[in-house]
Amino acid sequence: MTGHGSILISGAGITGPALAYWLHRYGWQATVVERAPALRASGQNVDVRGAGRQVARLMGLEDAIAAAGTGEVGTRFLDRRGRTLAEFPAGTGDSDGATAELEIIRGELVRLLVEQTAGTTEYVYDDQITAVQEDEHGVDVSFARGPVRRFDLVVIAEGIGSRTRRLLFGDTVRVRDLGQYTAYGTIPRTAADDRWWRWCVAGRGRAVMLRPDNVGTTRASLAFLAPPSGYEDLAPERQIAVLRDVFADGGWQSARILDAFTADHSDFYLQRTAQVYAESWSRGRVALVGDAAYCASPISGMGTSLSLTGAYVLAGEIATRGDHREAFRSYEALLRPYVAKAQKLPPGVPRVATPMSGLGVRLLQTGLRIAGSGPGRRLGGSLFTPPADEFTVPQYPARV
Known part of the structure; x- marks a missing residue:
């Protein structure tokens, strides 16, 4: 399918606009449909690492991401009284550290990507795919609001709970539950808030976290171990x-966050912490x-890097392969080993980082103190560094 064509992308988060950018570079016309009524500028801190950072560099966005960064200087672990257990400064390279060198609010990154594609990509908000009818030459798509195209x-x-994926791929995709709920939100900044990612080990399977942003507020999250209980479906x-x-x-700043x-x-x-495993990343022309x-x-630290890298590789394969079947097979073959590394979490995560018992809390605190000490800091920092650079970014022609 070398040459030019039209592609519908469902989802205007990070991945969709990044894919649209590269497709336009190769002469394809992309339309992005998003069920939200407008660009979603919300979200938490994300990091751009390794291969994902290389892709951002190729897009000419690296400096803009750095300029819109959160200013986070590192990760500091605390006990329930707010006393420091250990701290790990931000990374100084493409990949290292729990806090990456390039940290940005998700909504800020989405804004940069949409701005980069606004003049070349059609964005359709407040709509979603309801049916797909495929033949040997193309796909007829029905929408909740708009006409068939x-x-x-x-x-x-789309995201982890993608409705369109369920519609078109059914039970061929498995969501692996990791036994944890996490609540996210934005709260007013106070004079006591600093530039550290502060992570309080609250015991009984809980964690309380505050992170800086660059827009005058503070990003907060509350995580706790629990079996699936349907909380994500509540108001x-x-x-x-x-x-x-x-x-x-919960101690420390729990009451402030809840208020x-x-x-x-x-x-x-609020969402479940989970991973997605698909038998195949394509079905026909989808x-x-x-x-x-x-x-x-x-908790992998790899979501944004996988999104940017996946968009780049998929667009490159679509543009350079003979047809969509070959392109989709090659995209999956290239990227699956990288995804497998990203999805291989440290043993016991997330339970080991949010221990249930008092003994578990004491063992974690001791381990953090050792890892954060002078002799152990280099090793400790490496424990929080995901495999973001363990992928060779393919080189595609600037134009096809």
Whole structure:
């Protein structure tokens, strides 16, 4: 399928606009459909590492990402009273450190990507795919609001719970639950907030976290171990009530975060921590990319890098291979080994980082103190460095 064509991309997060950028470079016309009514500028801190950073560099976005960075200086672990257990400064290279050298709010990165493609890509908000009818020459796509339209290919670039993936791929995709809920939100900044990612080990399978941003607020999250309980399907008010029960004695800044979530939950959401495993990343003329295909989970530190790298490789293969079947096979063959490394989490994660028992908390605190000490800091920092650079970024022609 060398030459030019039309592609529908479902999802205007990080992956969709990045894919649209590269497709335009190769002369393809991309349309991005997003069920949200407008660009979603919310989200938490994400890091751009390794291969993902190389792709951002090729897009000419590296300096813009750095300029819009959160200013996070590293990761500091605390006990329930707010006392420092250990700290690990931000990385100084493409990949190293729990805090990467390039840290940015998800919404800021999405904004940069959409701005980069606004003049070349059609964006359709407040709509979603409801049906796909494929033949040997193309795909007829039905939408919830808009008329039926025809494209050469369709790519699903949605999140871990992708509705369109369920519609078109059914039970061929497995979501591996990691036994944890995490709530995220934006809260008012106070004079006591600094530039560190502060991670409080709260015991009983809980963690309380605060991170800086570059827009005058603070990003907060509350994580806790629990079996699937349907909390993700509750209304925000009921989710916050659950959090109040779980974190009633959470210590440190738990009460502040809960009060802020209660006062304003416009940017609040709660989700299960999970990974996505798909038997195949394509079916006919439809392909999966990013979290919809191979989410490694937020605790992997690899989500954004996989999104940017996957978009780059998929676009390059579509542009340079003979037809879509060959392109999709090659994209999957190239990227699967990298995804497998990203999805291989450290043993016991997330339970080891959020211990349930008092003994587990004491062992974790001792380990953090050792890892954060002078002699152990280099090794400790390496423990938090994901395999973001363990991929050779293919070189594709500037134009096809």
